[in-house]
Amino acid sequence: xxxxxxxxxxxxxxxxxxxxxxxxxxxxxxxxxxxxxxxxxxxxxxxxxxxxxxxxxxxxxxxxxxxxxxxxxxxxxxxxxxxxxxxxxxxxxxxxxxxxxxxxxxx
Amino acid sequence: xxxxxxxxxxxxxxxxxxxxxxxxxxxxxxxxxxxxxxxxxxxxxxxxxxxxxxxxxxxxxxxxxxxxxxxxxxxxxxxxxxxxxxxxxxxxxxxxxxxxxxxxxxxxxxxx
Numbered sequence: 001x002x003x004x005x006x007x008x009x010x011x012x013x014x015x016x017x018x019x020x021x022x023x024x025x026x027x028x029x030x031x032x033x034x035x036x037x038x039x040x041x042x043x044x045x046x047x048x049x050x051x052x053x054x055x056x057x058x059x060x061x062x063x064x065x066x067x068x069x070x071x072x073x074x075x076x077x078x079x080x081x082x083x084x085x086x087x088x089x090x091x092x093x094x095x096x097x098x099x100x101x102x103x104x105x106x107x
Numbered sequence: 108x109x110x111x112x113x114x115x116x117x118x119x120x121x122x123x124x125x126x127x128x129x130x131x132x133x134x135x136x137x138x139x140x141x142x143x144x145x146x147x148x149x150x151x152x153x154x155x156x157x158x159x160x161x162x163x164x165x166x167x168x169x170x171x172x173x174x175x176x177x178x179x180x181x182x183x184x185x186x187x188x189x190x191x192x193x194x195x196x197x198x199x200x201x202x203x204x205x206x207x208x209x210x211x212x213x214x215x216x217x218x219x
Contacts, residue, residue, distance in 0.1 A: 001168075034206060042211075043201055043203075043209035043210065043211055043212055044144075044152065044201075044209055045209075046206065046207050049207075055207075087151065087152055089152075089154075089206065091206065094165055094167075095154055095167040095168060095169070096142075096154040096206075097154065098151055098152040098153070098154070099151075100151050101151050101152075
């Protein structure tokens with residue numbers, strides 16, 4: 001199974017800050033990497049698919065990058081409504097595997 | 108409008124079988140894949156398995172011996188059955204269309 005190591009597990013930042021969250025795969029996942037946002041009590045919401053494709057309706061302050069084993073989600077200017085837990089997901093090979101999550105809070 | 112809705116018992120006794128239904132609308136099960144994903148309380152997400160658009164299934168090897176996914180295309184429903192439930196199977200179970208659109212989830216508690 002491909003292991004996804006996500007960091008940091010917790011992040012506190014101020015409104016307007018640039019925030020980055022990382023996922024490292026245990027092997028090459030060929031950019032088959034999605035990012036999800038999950039707010040308390042809600043289902044996950046797709047933000048970015050296949051590394052750097054912004055899902056329809058998602059604000060442009062969210063972006064993704066990476067290749068091989070290393071991937072990054074960037075929020076260019078943190079907003080109060082971005083408080084949530086963020087997960088990465090590799091869908092390169094089965095079983096699909098998620099990162100352990102990053103809980104993002106506002107300072 | 109794409110919608111998915113999970114349904115099933117909120118409480119299951121240990122060693123019993125869990126049966127969940129995902130009822131979909133706004134798309135055809137013969138055109139899109141439906142996955143099941145679960146989440147223990149306060150923890151991360153686990154991919155359980157998938158019903159492919161052509162009827163093929165695939166499962167997480169960690170659950171494969173206990174898990175079965177099937178469908179009824181005439182009713183727009185996908186089913187999950189998992190046997191030998193234990194307390195660590197407690198959590199919210201989601202169905203999702205191609206990991207894009209998600210149901211609201213159904214909370215399942217395994218307890219006597």
